[in-house]
Amino acid sequence: xxxxxxxxxxxxxxxxxxxxxxxxxxxxxxxxxxxxxxxxxxxxxxxxxxxxxxxxxxxxxxxxxxxxxxxxxxxxxxxxxxxxxxxxxxxxxxxxxxxxxxxxxxxxxxxxxxxxxxxxxxxxxxxxxxxxxxxxxxxxxxxxxxxxxxxxxxxxxxxxxxxxxxxxxxxxxxxxxxxxxxxxxxxxxxxxxxxxxxxxxxxxxxxxxxxxxxxxxxxxxxxxxxxxxxxxxxxxxxxxxx
Numbered sequence: 001x002x003x004x005x006x007x008x009x010x011x012x013x014x015x016x017x018x019x020x021x022x023x024x025x026x027x028x029x030x031x032x033x034x035x036x037x038x039x040x041x042x043x044x045x046x047x048x049x050x051x052x053x054x055x056x057x058x059x060x061x062x063x064x065x066x067x068x069x070x071x072x073x074x075x076x077x078x079x080x081x082x083x084x085x086x087x088x089x090x091x092x093x094x095x096x097x098x099x100x101x102x103x104x105x106x107x108x109x110x111x112x113x114x115x116x117x118x119x120x121x122x123x124x125x126x127x128x129x130x131x132x133x134x135x136x137x138x139x140x141x142x143x144x145x146x147x148x149x150x151x152x153x154x155x156x157x158x159x160x161x162x163x164x165x166x167x168x169x170x171x172x173x174x175x176x177x178x179x180x181x182x183x184x185x186x187x188x189x190x191x192x193x194x195x196x197x198x199x200x201x202x203x204x205x206x207x208x209x210x211x212x213x214x215x216x217x218x219x220x221x222x223x224x225x226x227x228x229x230x231x232x233x234x235x236x237x238x239x240x241x242x
Contacts, residue, residue: 010024013031022039076093083101098115114134123139131148132151150185168184168216186201191206191208197214198217211227212230213229219236225241
């Protein structure tokens with residue numbers, strides 16, 4: 001199960017194995033693994049099922065199967081094409097979500113790319129947040145740049161950033177077909193940013209410097225400083241210049 005490499009053992013699972021936490025070079029899960037305690041590793045690859053009853057710390061992780069972490073996760077690079085459940089906070093440099101990620105705490109990192117589904121109960125902070133899938137942020141989504149292409153239901157309690165851009169699925173034949181089956185709408189209480197462009201968005205307050213309200217939006221209050229444009233298909237109850 002363990003092979004020495006660079007003074008750190010590898011932890012490799014084939015079949016059903018229980019192991020103790022520790023410092024490893026590589027953790028590779030091909031079967032069913034249960035690790036009791038904190039894990040620190042250079043890399044983790046999960047193509048099966050792994051449950052860690054502690055924190056996970058390392059350089060890179062790729063989850064193609066199912067991973068359940070009972071503590072915090074801190075990884076420089078994290079790619080998820082299967083299912084990842086984190087019971088505490090998630091910290092990273094780069095996060096790519098091609099599958100499904102659920103976080104019970106807060107998220108913080110530099111770059112987030114969502115192609116699947118992302119759900120966090122707390123806040124999500126990043127320098128760049130790009131979504132071409134679905135997400136649910138229970139607190140504040142805060143990033144320098146936020147780009148959202150709506151594919152399914154997206155929601156956040158609050159959004160803040162320098163540049164915020166939300167667009168619906170394109171006008172391709174597939175896009176028009178999917179609109180009849182998917183709720184391609186962003187729902188949010190408050191949006192604040194310097195430059196904001198919105199489509200298919202329901203919000204209570206949108207506040208910023210330069211704002212363009214594109215098609216199919218429903219907004220209670222829009223406050224702008226220099227410029228505001230509105231598509232005729234969108235509804236704004238109150239529009240004010242600060």
